Amino acid sequence: xxxxxxxxxxxxxxxxxxxxxxxxxxxxxxxxxxxxxxxxxxxxxxxxxxxxxxxxxxxxxxxxxxxxxxxxxxxxxxxxxxxxxxxxxxxxxxxxxxxxxxxxxxxxxxxxxxxxxxxxxxxxxxxxxxxxxxxxxxxxxxxxxxxxxxxxxxxxxxxxxxxxxxxxxxxxxxxxxxxxxxxxxxx
Amino acid sequence: xxxxxxxxxxxxxxxxxxxxxxxxxxxxxxxxxxxxxxxxxxxxxxxxxxxxxxxxxxxxxxxxxxxxxxxxxxxxxxxxxxxxxxxxxxxxxxxxxxxxxxxxxxxxxxxxxxxxxxxxxxxxxxxxxxxxxxxxxxxxxxxxxxxxxxxxxxxxxxxxxxxxxxxxxxxxxxxxxxxxxxxxxxxxxxxxxxxxxxxxxxxxxxxxxxxxxxxxxxxxxxxxxxxxxxxxxxxxxxxxxxxxxxxxxxxxxxxxxxxxxxxxxxxxxxxxxxxxxxxxxxxxxxxxxxxxxxxx
Numbered sequence: 001x002x003x004x005x006x007x008x009x010x011x012x013x014x015x016x017x018x019x020x021x022x023x024x025x026x027x028x029x030x031x032x033x034x035x036x037x038x039x040x041x042x043x044x045x046x047x048x049x050x051x052x053x054x055x056x057x058x059x060x061x062x063x064x065x066x067x068x069x070x071x072x073x074x075x076x077x078x079x080x081x082x083x084x085x086x087x088x089x090x091x092x093x094x095x096x097x098x099x100x101x102x103x104x105x106x107x108x109x110x111x112x113x114x115x116x117x118x119x120x121x122x123x124x125x126x127x128x129x130x131x132x133x134x135x136x137x138x139x140x141x142x143x144x145x146x147x148x149x150x151x152x153x154x155x156x157x158x159x160x161x162x163x164x165x166x167x168x169x170x171x172x173x174x175x176x177x178x179x180x181x182x183x184x185x186x187x
Numbered sequence: 188x189x190x191x192x193x194x195x196x197x198x199x200x201x202x203x204x205x206x207x208x209x210x211x212x213x214x215x216x217x218x219x220x221x222x223x224x225x226x227x228x229x230x231x232x233x234x235x236x237x238x239x240x241x242x243x244x245x246x247x248x249x250x251x252x253x254x255x256x257x258x259x260x261x262x263x264x265x266x267x268x269x270x271x272x273x274x275x276x277x278x279x280x281x282x283x284x285x286x287x288x289x290x291x292x293x294x295x296x297x298x299x300x301x302x303x304x305x306x307x308x309x310x311x312x313x314x315x316x317x318x319x320x321x322x323x324x325x326x327x328x329x330x331x332x333x334x335x336x337x338x339x340x341x342x343x344x345x346x347x348x349x350x351x352x353x354x355x356x357x358x359x360x361x362x363x364x365x366x367x368x369x370x371x372x373x374x375x376x377x378x379x380x381x382x383x384x385x386x387x388x389x390x391x392x393x394x395x396x397x398x399x400x401x402x403x404x405x406x407x408x409x410x411x412x413x414x415x416x417x418x419x420x421x422x423x424x425x426x427x428x429x430x431x432x433x434x435x436x437x438x439x440x441x442x443x444x445x446x447x448x449x450x451x452x453x454x455x456x457x458x459x460x461x462x463x464x465x466x467x468x469x470x471x472x473x474x475x476x477x478x479x480x481x482x483x
Contacts, residue, residue: 009443010227012202031444046203047227048263054225055443058436078203091262105262111200111286112309116192132199133264133286171199 002185005030005039007065009055011047011079015170016178023178033064041073041185044080046132046168049105052079053094062096069098073161075181081164082135099159100141103166107136107153117167121148121156124176129155129167137166158184197311197331200264200286201395204228204332204418208408208439209397211235211422214253215260221425224435228264228286230420231257236293236340236478237423237464246294248276254283266313271482272298274307281310287332289313290325292481293339293422300483305329315399317350317479319357319386320376326394327379333392335416336479337400340423342466344410346479347401351414354396361387400479403428403463405441405454412445427464434458 006013008029017027030036056062076084085095087102114132121127137154148156155166169177207227212218218229233249258265264286269276280288305312306329315336316322322333337347373380385393398416403424428434437457444450
């Protein structure tokens with residue numbers, strides 16, 4: 001059974017842990033570099049990317065996370081996708097640079113612009129996508145494969161071992177995206 | 188239990204705030220300090236609760252220009268307070284597009300019987316509660332997040348502990364009862380049977396449960412997390428300390444790492460000998476002065 005960590009500095013890490021458990025993974029919360037070293041793959045959850053960045057920096061987790069991403073799969077949702085991007089706008093902020101995309105934070109606007117949408121995904125068919133103050137991926141490099149789009153923008157993408165969603169599959173009663181990540185971890 | 192798409196989105200944002208610290212701020216400059224310290228959201232208000240308590244008079248929704256100024260300065264969610272029952276202040280805040288409205292006992296109530304009918308709004312609401320019945324009544328009105336009230340502006344954690352203990356105990360008690368006993372519990376808690384059934388089955392509220400009212404130190408924040416809070420609101424505790432940036436950072440750290448006493452110790456050490464806000468002995472306050480008693 002794959003051992004998956006969920007970065008638990010802040011955000012909806014419990015919801016991810018629940019989805020991963022249902023999808024068949026052994027799950028543990030990751031708050032330190034030592035806990036990170038013990039897992040086969042990592043989920044960076046939704047939450048506030050600025051909060052996570054500050055804690056990664058102060059707790060000397062930023063470089064260990066980047067090194068982890070150079071060897072093992074990471075699945076980032078919403079704030080997680082922002083942290084993994086190559087470039088972040090609105091405002092500009094540091095990121096891990098693990099996936100060759102540019103994201104715009106709060107791309108749809110404020111909470112009143114949050115929404116639930118149905119999206120078509122070539123790998124899974126129709127998916128429910130819960131967007132909460134979501135970012136928009138407005139450019140992606142040639143190595144990035146778009147798995148699903150909404151309103152013309154990519155919302156579920158992969159590059160190599162990594163998977164990114166700008167929405168929250170952990171808030172839907174559907175574990176197909178998490179199961180897909182587990183297959184990537186299994187190789 | 189209504190779990191339509193809109194309510195799921197409202198709860199969804201509360202999920203994103205978990206494990207974080209929501210800080211009261213009164214100016215754009217304070218909001219920037221809070222965001223830099225790692226706040227996961229800010230609560231825009233005109234005066235922090237300890238000043239409201241000191242000044243007396245009627246406490247109202249903050250000026251639109253002030254809230255707008257804060258929204259323009261930070262990228263994290265911005266919340267703002269409306270008076271209990273003042274649905275027009277709430278409409279104004281919704282029109283302003285704040286991310287969450289706190290129907291708050293910290294402000295002077297506008298209606299002594301009715302809370303805002305929160306289901307009529309697209310913007311999500313958080314409400315305070317001292318016990319399970321109060322929490323479930325607010326949820327039935329449409330609140331997507333509950334915070335235990337504590338005693339705002341007191342710098343004294345005792346009321347927050349009392350309210351968190353009460354809600355947790357009342358939830359645990361429901362889980363061991365048989366279904367035919369739940370109707371009497373609904374009557375006792377003055378809450379809808381469907382919500383009583385939900386708590387009996389899951390042992391938790393159907394929406395996230397945060398803590399507020401009295402957090403002044405990193406150890407206070409960690410204590411509330413250990414007692415079952417999913418996020419901590421800090422009101423006067425940061426900007427009434429004598430080193431807000433340091434207290435804010437340290438409280439964020441203690442909230443994330445509450446399970447690790449060494450990290451909580453480091454967080455306590457980070458504030459050095461800076462002084463937390465001055466606290467109030469809430470047991471010496473007359474009942475009429477307790478903000479927690481507002482709300483019905």
